[in-house]
Amino acid sequence: MTFDVLVVGAGHAGVEAAYAAARVGCHVGLCTLASDTVAHMPCNPAIGGTAKGHLVREIDALGGLMGQAIDATGIQFKLLNRSRGPAVWSPRAQADKKRYGQWVREQIGHETNIEWVFARAGRIIVNNGRVEGLALEGGDRILCSALVITTGTFLNGLIHEGQARRPAGRADEPPSIELAESIRAFGFEVGRLKTGTPPRLARCSIDFEKQVVAGAFIEERGDSQPTPFSYRTRTRLENKISCWLLHTNERVRELVQQNINDSPLYNGQISGIGPRYCPSLEDKIMRFPDRERHQIYLEPETIDGDEIYVNGFSMSMPRAVQEELVHALPGLEDARLIRPGYAIEYDFVQPTELLPTLETRRIRGLFFAGQINGTSGYEEAAAQGLIAGINAARTSRREDAFVLGREEAYIGVLVDDLVTRGCLEPYRMFTSRAEHRLLLRIDNADLRLTPRGRDVGLVGDEHWELFTRRRARYEKNARALEETSVVSAGGQRMAASQLLRQPEVKLGDLIATNKVALEVDTESPEHDLATLETTIKYAGYLEQEMSRAARARRDDRRRISPHFPFADVPGLSREVVQRLTQIQPQTLGQAARIPGMTPAAVAVLGVFLNRLSPQVPLT
């Protein structure tokens, strides 16, 4: 078998990588163990959330899968931060995890360029510093021009459940040992991370209505007008389930404290580093003993199945203790545990090994995406899969790199953070990581990125047509607001755009009172209006932000050639030279973001670049 691009793993990173490479015309192999775990959700049955929702919008704007997948199979939709500003609005949805996987599998099936390879990956075959293919466990060889590895938690995966330990990639699946050895053998800097998942409960053992009446649970419904993730979703989304909120109590705290020595997190059994933003129950109780109670959400994993996900209750206690802990929660005295929570340790490769295309610097043609790069989250994985897939396709055809800037997309922030700063703990996206957050909104992800997606060949004709009409409407409406003259509440005559800059004035009101007439998409008018209102109302802030972004871009266009002799730059300390040599930044801007780089060191490097290298613009 020979492919242009071979993708190992069909999780959220793998499917985006395979889909993107196939859409731009490559012959793609997608290697995975079984078809029923494609785009699987082994933890939280949800997509989106703050900053993650932004990532999904961007994936969709570029022509990726995830936005359409969750719109098609979501069962409850919420726009987070609705009461705050437009730059931090973020969609989130509960998924029917079974249907989500099915939907993605079907989409992949429709792509004639993708061929399934149901097998276990073994060894990476390299010749002369360049990837040549993959040896499967058992010996068969597959040849490829580019290889994308998306192994999630499978590399040397080790599950902890109390004192019990078992090698596993996910709950009941064997880990990847041979592939992990193959990666280590090439000398990649490999570390250990840890993540965890909560117990699952039987839906039929919980009387939700009774507990709501008794005051133990609070019912959480979706938005009355759901906001879709995908710009291409034209149908109205429906909420099909509720979730329930409850709180931990004094009994839970006592039980954790009494049994803490049975937790592998606290008895020294686990050495991998876990995510601080998603702490285990053990961490919540032990590290924040002053918090009286913690929130727990009960979330159905499917519309009609029996599993309830206990969000906020991830732990690695022995099964018996987990049962006691669940029963200690108010309203869950009689709940039945379907399967216990666990902690899992796995190998990751320090992403400073990678170029901003997610290709490794050690081996040309080899790409890593997803949790193998130290991230956590389906959305972070999918975003990397997309970037790796596009670049794997481009490298197989000797085309130039596709890299998004930090001022251009959250995806750009994600990749740059990874390859520049590396990971000390599982990396999750936050809006506060994006220094140009005001420019990276969900309402303009299409304006920012769909033309980029079209350029690389990922955005199809239908999608492009939809987008160009939307962009034309936006430009026409913005002009109309400049040109329409209106009378303010104070009796002054002014342009509608000027009136809109007053804090209390809303675009919706101007339209409702017939002061302005705009052309909006009748099926999803909110999207058109959100972009207009934000860009006009906050024009002052946005202009400042754009000039800051332009300044930042200047440094990001000052290219540092590969193998630049940092050691020869006078005035740089040994530590700084060592970091620079290790990271091999491609631009002065990237160099400045390396941890430990002082402003003085950046200035010195800048002067030296100026003196000795011609300025090559970064394309």
Added chain:
Amino acid sequence: MFSSDDTIVAIATPPGRGGIGVVRLSGACARDLVFQVVTRREALAPREATLTKVCVREAGTSRGSDHAIVTWFPAPHSYTGEHVVEISTHGSPVVLREIVRALVAAGARLARPGEFTLRAFLNARIDLAQAEAVADLIDAATPLQAQTAFDQLEGTLSTRISALDQSLLDLIARLEASLDFPDEGFHFIEPRDVVERVSELVSDLNELLSHEARGRLIREGATVVIAGRVNAGKSSLFNALIGRERAIVTDVPGTTRDLVTETMDLEGLAITLVDTAGERETQDPVEREGVLRAARARDIADLTLIVIDSGQVLTDEDRRLLESSSPARLVVASKADREPQWHMDEAVRVSTLANIGIGGLKDAMRRALTNEERLKDPAPLSNLRHVLLLKEARATLMRVSAAIAQSTPEEFVLVDLQRARTNLAEVVGVGSSDETLDYIFSHFCIGK
């Protein structure tokens, strides 16, 4: 271009002969290089003053030339953060130059001005504000200037800036946490608390900036120009103020032709006192140039002393001087031992002959320059660069208050809060990144 890889050397004591002279070496090789210039062969003990002899090899021969006390300060606990060796000799410039020449021949590099302190800054031994304070301390002309600089070197300003920065970081982290973790079931900070904390920060900055005028006056000093008609007694007053016979005093009108400048300590203020040529119409080209220079000196003065002979009636020239003078002026009625021929409420009566009123004039000068009664205490803020950055931070924070009042969403407000932090960081010369998330995770329990 500077380099921090090599070892630098310089004479650390002032040029010329002295009771003691010090050569300072800093860098990775400092410890080895010192043996090129002393007779001692055994290794040096850390931070121990060791008696040995200077011995500079020349054309194959070597001879002892002085006693030396050598002290090694191992990295990183030294002034520069690198290995530092100090060689103290009797202060002969010849011996000191010999030592430096031999060390340069052995591979050290002659340090550029301020390079030891620059290295201390680059090695994070001191921050930028402290590095500036080192220069101020060395340049200090009055004890108050020295005290102000030393306080800043000790980190008084840096400590206050870092306290401001800390509370700004706490505010930013809470707002960021509310944006990134909307599902936690509680607000990390209520909007009215944001307003209150921003106004606290503004008033802290106000307090710090209230020392601006005094601080800059202490650091930069002031120029006081003595003006008046010919023979009004300007030069006598000049000499009386500085306490010695610096300017030539005669009865001949127009004795002073050029500007005469001297420094005096006015209760801690470094004053540059300027005596000028007396005002009169004259054909003498030299004197005419002197009168022109006097006018120019008055233009740049922080304070002008207009000296008028109290024993003579006011002339048109006196009146012209009074009218054209800036508000920052004192009228001095000189020769006050004589029968007064005119009266002005504001005039300070002085007689250098009878030694009357000099103390009162100094008092009036100090009051006029400082608008304050006393100037004893050092100021926490004295450098114009710091003042400008703090003013920018204050303006930015005031914009934040206005934005919150208009219910501007947090993510917009945060842009300005971050900018204010950048201003503060620039004072001490550090960049800050990724701190917000670290702060969030170490202070709040987050987890959906």
